[in-house]
Amino acid sequence: MKKAIFSTEISLLRRTIQRLLRRRADDNLTKILRKTHPADVALLMRGFANSDQKTIFNLCPTFNHKAKVLEELDEALIENMLIDESSINISKMFLYLDTNDQAAIIGMFPEEKQKEILQKIEVEDLEDVEEIMSYPDDSAGSIMTKETFTLNQNTSVRDSLKQLQAFPENDKIFYVYVLDDKEKLMGVLSLRTLATSKNTNKLKDIMITDIHAAKSETDQEEVATTVAQYNYLALPVVNRENKFLGIVTIDDVVDIIREEASEDFLQMAGVGKDREILLKSPIENAQSRAPWIFASLIGGICAASIISYFDHLLKEMIVLASFIPVIIGIGGNIGTQSSTIIVRGLATGRVDVANTVPLIIKEIAVGGILGALYGLLVGFASELITGNELENLGLVVGLSIACSMTIATAVGASVPIILQKLNFDPAISTGPFVTTAIDILGVALYFIIASSILL
Amino acid sequence: MKKAIFSTEISLLRRTIQRLLRRRADDNLTKILRKTHPADVALLMRGFANSDQKTIFNLCPTFNHKAKVLEELDEALIENMLIDESSINISKMFLYLDTNDQAAIIGMFPEEKQKEILQKIEVEDLEDVEEIMSYPDDSAGSIMTKETFTLNQNTSVRDSLKQLQAFPENDKIFYVYVLDDKEKLMGVLSLRTLATSKNTNKLKDIMITDIHAAKSETDQEEVATTVAQYNYLALPVVNRENKFLGIVTIDDVVDIIREEASEDFLQMAGVGKDREILLKSPIENAQSRAPWIFASLIGGICAASIISYFDHLLKEMIVLASFIPVIIGIGGNIGTQSSTIIVRGLATGRVDVANTVPLIIKEIAVGGILGALYGLLVGFASELITGNELENLGLVVGLSIACSMTIATAVGASVPIILQKLNFDPAISTGPFVTTAIDILGVALYFIIASSILL
Numbered sequence: 001m002k003k004a005i006f007s008t009e010i011s012l013l014r015r016t017i018q019r020l021l022r023r024r025a026d027d028n029l030t031k032i033l034r035k036t037h038p039a040d041v042a043l044l045m046r047g048f049a050n051s052d053q054k055t056i057f058n059l060c061p062t063f064n065h066k067a068k069v070l071e072e073l074d075e076a077l078i079e080n081m082l083i084d085e086s087s088i089n090i091s092k093m094f095l096y097l098d099t100n101d102q103a104a105i106i107g108m109f110p111e112e113k114q115k116e117i118l119q120k121i122e123v124e125d126l127e128d129v130e131e132i133m134s135y136p137d138d139s140a141g142s143i144m145t146k147e148t149f150t151l152n153q154n155t156s157v158r159d160s161l162k163q164l165q166a167f168p169e170n171d172k173i174f175y176v177y178v179l180d181d182k183e184k185l186m187g188v189l190s191l192r193t194l195a196t197s198k199n200t201n202k203l204k205d206i207m208i209t210d211i212h213a214a215k216s217e218t219d220q221e222e223v224a225t226t227v228a229q230y231n232y233l234a235l236p237v238v239n240r241e242n243k244f245l246g247i248v249t250i251d252d253v254v255d256i257i258r259e260e261a262s263e264d265f266l267q268m269a270g271v272g273k274d275r276e277i278l279l280k281s282p283i284e285n286a287q288s289r290a291p292w293i294f295a296s297l298i299g300g301i302c303a304a305s306i307i308s309y310f311d312h313l314l315k316e317m318i319v320l321a322s323f324i325p326v327i328i329g330i331g332g333n334i335g336t337q338s339s340t341i342i343v344r345g346l347a348t349g350r351v352d353v354a355n356t357v358p359l360i361i362k363e364i365a366v367g368g369i370l371g372a373l374y375g376l377l378v379g380f381a382s383e384l385i386t387g388n389e390l391e392n393l394g395l396v397v398g399l400s401i402a403c404s405m406t407i408a409t410a411v412g413a414s415v416p417i418i419l420q421k422l423n424f425d426p427a428i429s430t431g432p433f434v435t436t437a438i439d440i441l442g443v444a445l446y447f448i449i450a451s452s453i454l455l
Numbered sequence: 456m457k458k459a460i461f462s463t464e465i466s467l468l469r470r471t472i473q474r475l476l477r478r479r480a481d482d483n484l485t486k487i488l489r490k491t492h493p494a495d496v497a498l499l500m501r502g503f504a505n506s507d508q509k510t511i512f513n514l515c516p517t518f519n520h521k522a523k524v525l526e527e528l529d530e531a532l533i534e535n536m537l538i539d540e541s542s543i544n545i546s547k548m549f550l551y552l553d554t555n556d557q558a559a560i561i562g563m564f565p566e567e568k569q570k571e572i573l574q575k576i577e578v579e580d581l582e583d584v585e586e587i588m589s590y591p592d593d594s595a596g597s598i599m600t601k602e603t604f605t606l607n608q609n610t611s612v613r614d615s616l617k618q619l620q621a622f623p624e625n626d627k628i629f630y631v632y633v634l635d636d637k638e639k640l641m642g643v644l645s646l647r648t649l650a651t652s653k654n655t656n657k658l659k660d661i662m663i664t665d666i667h668a669a670k671s672e673t674d675q676e677e678v679a680t681t682v683a684q685y686n687y688l689a690l691p692v693v694n695r696e697n698k699f700l701g702i703v704t705i706d707d708v709v710d711i712i713r714e715e716a717s718e719d720f721l722q723m724a725g726v727g728k729d730r731e732i733l734l735k736s737p738i739e740n741a742q743s744r745a746p747w748i749f750a751s752l753i754g755g756i757c758a759a760s761i762i763s764y765f766d767h768l769l770k771e772m773i774v775l776a777s778f779i780p781v782i783i784g785i786g787g788n789i790g791t792q793s794s795t796i797i798v799r800g801l802a803t804g805r806v807d808v809a810n811t812v813p814l815i816i817k818e819i820a821v822g823g824i825l826g827a828l829y830g831l832l833v834g835f836a837s838e839l840i841t842g843n844e845l846e847n848l849g850l851v852v853g854l855s856i857a858c859s860m861t862i863a864t865a866v867g868a869s870v871p872i873i874l875q876k877l878n879f880d881p882a883i884s885t886g887p888f889v890t891t892a893i894d895i896l897g898v899a900l901y902f903i904i905a906s907s908i909l910l
Contacts, residue, residue, distance in 0.1 A: 011809050039684050047807050072684075165651040173647055174629065174688075192628060195650040196620040228713065229494050229527075231706040233629075233688070250705050251686040254712060258683060261716035262799050268720075269795035270788065277796060278805050282820035289792055290825055296788045297829060300781020301836055307777040308840070314776055318769050321776040322762040325783055326755020329894050332787065333725065333751045333887050337744055340724035341732060344717050350733050352502050354466050365737035370745055374752060381756055385763070432788050439784050 014044055021052050026059055034061045038068030045069075045077060046279065057081045063089075067096035070105065076276045079108050087113075091120035099125050099146045100246075103132035131245075140223050141216030143256070144237045144246035150177045153186050153204035157197045164194070174233040177244055178207045185213060185236055185244040213238045216245055223248050224256040225349060264347055267427040268340065270295070292432045299436030303328075303443045310447040313455065319386050320450055323397050326378060328442040331404040332435040334370060338363045338412030339430045346416060346426050353420055360413045367409030368402075375402030396450045403449070404442040411437050469499055476507050481514055489516045493523030500524075500532060501734065512536045518544075522551035525560065531731045534563050542568070546575035554580050554601045555701075558587035586700075595678050596671030598711070599692045599701035605632045608641050608659035612652045619649070629688040632699055633662045640668060640691055640699040668693045671700055678703050679711040680804060719802055722882040723795065725750070747887045754891030758783075758898045765902040768910065774841050775905055778852050781833060783897040786859040787890040789825060793818045793867030794885045801871060801881050808875055815868045822864030823857075830857030851905045858904070859897040866892050 013036065020029045033041060033056070041060065045053045060066045070078055070093060082090055082105070094102045094117075102125065106114050121129060128146040135141030149167055151160050160176065167173075176194055178187040187207030197206050213236045214223050227235055227250055234247045263273045270292025271277060277285055307314070307324075314320055342359070345351035351359060379398025386393060412434050416426035468491065475484045488496060488511070496515065500508045515521045525533055525548060537545055537560070549557045549572075557580065561569050576584060583601040590596025604622055606615050615631065622628075631649055633642040642662030652661050668691045669678050682690055682705055689702045718728045725747025726732060732740055762769070762779075769775055797814070800806035806814060834853025841848060867889050871881035 011807075014807075014809075037685065039686075043684070043804065046805065047810060161650060164647065191646045191650065192619065195616060195646065228706075228709045229498070230492065231494075233706070250709065251683075251688070254683045254705065254709060257709060257712050258716075258803060261712075261720075262803060265716075265720065265723075265795055265799045269792045271792045271796060278800050278814070282817055282824060285817070286821045286824040286828075289789070289821065290828065292792075293785060293788055293825060293829060296785040297781065297833060297836075300778070300784050300833065301840065303780035303784075304777040304837070304840060307780075308774070311773060315773050318766060318773070319763070321769055321779070322759040323755070324776070324779050325758035325762075325894050325898055326752065328780055328784070329755050329758075329787075329891065330748060330751040332784075332890065333748055334744070336886060337724045337726045337747075340720055341726060344720045345733050348713060348717060349498065350501065352466075352469075354469075355502060359733070362737055362740070366741045366744065369737060369741040370748060373741075373745065374748060378752060378755065381752075382759070385756065385759060431791060435787065436784065439780050443780055 010040065010043065013040070014047060017044065017048075017056070021048075021055060026055075029056070030059045030061050033059055033065070038065060039072045041069045042072035042074075046074065050080065053077060054081065063092045064096045067093040071097060071101055074276050074279060075108060076279045078105060082109075087116045087120045090117050091122075094121055094125070099128040100132050100142075100144060103129045103142070107133060135216055138220045139216060140214040140218040140220060140235075140237045140248055141245065143220050143223075143252055144216075144248050145252075146246045148177065148234075148247045149173045150179050150183075150244060151203055153178045153180055153202070153207070155203050156199065157194060157201045157203070157206070158199040160194055160203060161199075164191075174249075176203070177236055177247070178203045179244050183244055184242045185211070185238050187211065188236070211236070213242075214248065215240065220248075220256050221260055224253045224260065227253045228257065229349075260347070264343065264427040267425065267429060268343055268431045270429040270432040292429050295429070295432045295436045296439075299439045302440045306440070306443050306447065310451065313447065313451050317390055317393075317450075317454060319390055319393065320396075320447075322386075323378075323382060323400075324443065324446070327397070327400050327404055327446050328439045330374060330378070330401060331408040331438040331442045334367060334405050335408035335412035335434045335438045336431060338367070338409045339416050339434045342413050342416045343427050343430055346420055351417075353417070356417045360410065360417070363409040363413035364406060367406040371402035371405035374405065375399060390454070392453055396446075396453050399453075400442070400446040400449050403445050404438070407441055407445070408434075408438045411441070465495065465498065468495070469502060472499065472511070473503075476503075476510060481510075484511070485514045485516050488514055488520070493520060494527045496524045497527035497529075501529065505535065508532060509536065518547045519551045522548040526552065526556055529731050529734060530563065531734045533560060537564075542571045542575045545572050546577075549576055549580070554583040555587050555597075555599060558584045558597070562588060590671055593675045594671060595669040595673040595675060595690075595692045595703055596700065598675050598678075598707055599671075599703050600707075601701045603632065603689075603702045604628045605634050605638075605699060606658055608633045608635055608657070608662070610658050611654065612649060612656045612658070612661070613654040615649055615658060616654075619646075629704075631658070632691055632702070633658045634699050638699055639697045640666070640693050642666065643691070666691065668697075669703065670695065675703075675711050676715055679708045679715065682708045683712065684804075715802070719798065719882040722880065722884060723798055723886045725884040725887040747884045750884070750887045750891045751894075754894045757895045761895070761898050761902065765906065768902065768906050772845055772848075772905075772909060774845055774848065775851075775902075777841075778833075778837060778855075779898065779901070782852070782855050782859055782901050783894045785829060785833070785856060786863040786893040786897045789822060789860050790863035790867035790889045790893045791886060793822070793864045794871050794889045797868050797871045798882050798885055801875055806872075808872070811872045815865065815872070818864040818868035819861060822861040826857035826860035829860065830854060845909070847908055851901075851908050854908075855897070855901040855904050858900050859893070862896055862900070863889075863893045866896070 045056055060069055106117055132142060176189040178189060180186050187209045188211050189207045193206060216237055216239055223235055234249045236247050237245045239245055259275055262275045267273050272288035274288055342351060375398040378401045379394040382397040383394035415434050416430050420426040500511055515524055561572055587597060631644040633644060635641050642664045643666050644662045648661060671692055671694055678690055689704045691702050692700045694700055714730055717730045722728050727743035729743055797806060830853040833856045834849040837852040838849035870889050871885050875881040
């Protein structure tokens with residue numbers, strides 16, 4: 001186990017590598033890479049230019065080291081590192097990778113190259129890799145590891161310990177999965193129980209039988225929620241006939257939770273769901289963001305039409321124009337608050353989809369309270385700023401603020417809930433959608449209130 | 456181990472409990488609670504009214520069951536469940552809790568009650584609980600568990616296995632921590648290595664010595680990042696003299712990662728950082744959200760003043776008012792995209808604080824590309840909508856959109872980076888702050904461009 005390093009040391013190491021790259025001091029680089037934890041190498045590579053990344057990867061001392069770097073590397077970089085690599089070299093790295101990592105990496109290549117690599121994979125791994133590749137993306141089957149320790153329920157404790165000894169070192173073995181003759185999952189056993197039970201006991205007498213398993217098609221987010229909720233270290237994956245297929249381990253669950261949170265963040269802001277957007281070029285970046293900006297364009301054009309419609313009102317009372325930004329801005333802010341609370345609540349299971357009406361009512365209550373408060377404040381402020389230029393202006397502005405804030409909470413809270421009920425991801429672009437809707441509603445409300453009070 | 460249940464079954468169970476609560480069928484309720492996994496009980500309780508929550512908690516069959524429910528319950532509810540409970544009963548539940556959970560719960564009470572409870576705690580736990588309570592909130596020390604398995608480095612494998620047998624069942628024992636005579640951390644050993652090594656070996660001969668440990672004051676977020684990056688199952692915590700204090704386990708890290716993501720979500724939207732906001736009353740809820748709405752108010756008043764300043768321009772060309780919403784709306788959207796990407800990148804370590812200039816330049820490039828695209832689109836659209844009412848209107852609107860989008864990306868990307876460099880949480884209210892800044896800049900730009908082209 002290479003020593004892992006702290007973030008301050010990472011910057012130091014980055015500068016050293018930068019210097020050595022400039023000097024093309026390949027031997028020194030290899031020496032440094034040999035001493036660096038592969039997870040740190042993967043982290044460091046993010047900051048370098050494409051050609052430097054390749055140099056670093058190629059200078060990693062062994063196939064094993066390269067494999068461990070691949071395990072931790074961002075998808076966008078993996079493809080780049082391996083695209084010119086021969087299938088034979090790739091298969092040599094694969095010797096050191098779990099079958100689920102092999103499957104994930106092969107899945108990144110075009111079909112031609114996939115076939116080529118699959119031909120070079122160790123025969124005993126091939127079946128597992130092909131099985132994992134056959135499950136849908138983001139399902140339990142696609143993320144499970146097959147490298148786990150199973151035993152028949154009739155094995156004795158003594159024989160189990162012997163088999164454990166013969167099994168290759170793997171610190172992810174937390175439990176022993178106990179199967180029947182048809183490979184159906186019958187029970188589970190902690191290593192501790194195994195190590196401390198009588199040698200002559202059979203596994204079926206000491207195993208826990210009341211266990212929770214995922215189906216191969218279960219969504220990875222559900223797997224993660226289950227593992228987190230019940231504090232499991234691993235969750236077994238079975239097929240419809242309860243045949244044991246593999247396990248999802250908690251360290252992969254940690255990655256899933258981080259990834260899903262990142263995706264939700266980006267999706268809410270309307271950036272697409274590409275977690276690796278920071279590694280992409282400005283053009284690719286603009287491409288994934290452009291569609292969601294379009295929502296603002298449509299909303300803006302609607303708002304413009306509404307304002308044009310009240311042209312006559314504006315002409316008479318030009319001061320009304322000054323308060324357009326505050327009305328839509330304040331509404332947008334409180335609406336985003338509401339939708340963020342709900343989106344996150346849905347993701348963490350704090351919002352119960354079957355019982356959302358009280359939640360929406362509560363949000364509207366919050367909107368009413370803050371609307372009254374800020375309506376008063378902005379109403380008075382508008383009177384002060386304009387110096388009584390227009391009678392009742394404060395009333396109009398204040399009332400519009402109060403109404404638009406209340407409506408904004410209703411819209412902000414409802415949109416993600418409706419998306420969820422329609423089986424869409426509630427995070428998808430909730431942000432731009434909600435603010436745009438509130439822009440339109442806010443402007444319309446403002447001018448309707450103004451014309452009924454002032455005319 | 457009680458069987459954990461799926462989400463569909465949860466709704467069914469909720470309805471059953473609701474019915475039994477209405478009928479005050481306490482015996483039946485206890486029967487159901489006995490069969491339900493404590494994590495599920497905790498999850499279910501969220502949806503009930505305060506008094507029902509208490510009834511459910513009180514009907515849990517044993518102190519052990521109550522303790523396990525407390526372990527999984529939201530903070531806001533724990534206080535409520537225990538506030539009327541006698542210290543003696545609390546201490547009976549505490550018998551079944553790890554010392555870090557005990558410390559966390561005691562920390563929720565006022566000092567008087569804290570002392571009372573501490574007096575009733577088991578003597579052997581007391582010291583540990585008081586130690587954990589002495590570490591700052593959210594530090595490795597405050598979240599570590601002391602219930603772990605340590606052995607002296609001179610112990611033989613045979614004796615180690617015997618001691619493991621005598622140690623109370625705990626499925627969180629992944630590693631054996633090996634200490635010297637002064638309790639300094641010398642190495643670590645997997646259970647597998649222990650179970651498969653020669654009986655006469657000493658631990659110091661088979662342990663791994665190259666290990667990573669957190670200090671007691673290390674921030675929990677750094678602990679979580681480390682565990683996630685290196686795929687550890689637990690991280691030992693030591694003091695400045697390398698004395699072993701306890702471990703942070705990966706299941707707690709999972710909770711930390713979820714909590715920190717939730718906090719970032721809420722903070723970005725300016726909702727404060729209370730993850731349990733959904734459990735709070737509308738008034739409490741409004742209180743944590745009000746301050747951040749204030750930003751919009753200030754921004755709105757600035758924007759109003761700017762627009763008033765260009766009064767003369769607007770009077771002549773009233774149509775200009777119609778495009779205020781689209782200019783600030785589109786700028787706000789792209790600015791939020793930029794700040795979300797950066798905030799999330801900072802949280803996951805994808806953004807390197809030492810090297811942010813290229814990032815900001817890239818964001819500005821994206822702003823320029825999308826600004827040119829949408830400037831053209833909205834420019835033409837404005838000409839179409841207004842039917843050439845005003846010469847050069849399209850040019851003014853298009854140019855304003857292009858400039859405000861470019862500036863919005865610069866602001867959106869810079870604000871979180873500046874916050875981070877000033878040692879603030881980059882997520883704090885980035886959303887309201889960025890959109891408000893863009894409102895002001897957008898309006899100012901628009902009218903400056905309009906007056907220089909049109910007048």
